[in-house]
Amino acid sequence: MRPRPPLGNPFQILLLACSFALAGYAGVRLFADDWTAVALWLVGAALLHDLVLLPLYSLADRALVRGLGAARRREWTMYVRVPAALSGLLLLVWFPLISGMVDRRYRTATGLSADGYPARWLLITAVLFGGSALLLAVRLRRATKRRPPAVH
Known part of the structure; x- marks a missing residue:
């Protein structure tokens, strides 16, 4: 019996082909103008x-x-890494609006103000770190409840 090639199932191959087609289309459209x-x-x-x-x-x-x-407390690392990475990614994506560098251009293009972006980014960052701290507290509490009592 011949071994099956490691291609994955047909759905995965179709999904991969569709994502390549979408990326190709986006590339053609993106490079068409400038x-x-x-x-x-x-x-x-x-x-x-x-x-x-x-x-x-x-x-x-x-x-x-x-x-x-x-x-x-090295096991706490992921509780800081994940919200920091998400907050950093949001800052990277929305940096022009958060920094106020494109306020006039944004207002001209959309008719909206970019004034609230720094406060919203800070609020989202606080929620991310707060949620991570809450999850850490719940897991620590659960771990202390499962620990057997110390024998004296």
Whole structure:
């Protein structure tokens, strides 16, 4: 009996083909108007990420792990990493509006004000960290209830 090739099931292959088709369509539409500006933006974004952002968040993560390790709470790392990563991603995506750099252009294009974006981002960040802290507290409480009593 011949071994089956590791291609995955037909649904996965169809989904992958559809995602490639969608990405190709988006690429054609994106590069149709001003391909040099888009290519320059992509290269600049890759360089900014690799040369500036990656070392910064790697250094921050190393400091977090070292600090929690020194406090003997290294298992808490993910409760800080996840909300920080989500908050950072939101900041990266909405940075022009959060920083107020494109307020006039945004108002002209949409007719809306960009005034609330910094406060909303801070609120979402607070909710993310608060939810993570709440989840950590619930898990710690559950773990202490399961622990057998100390024998004296």
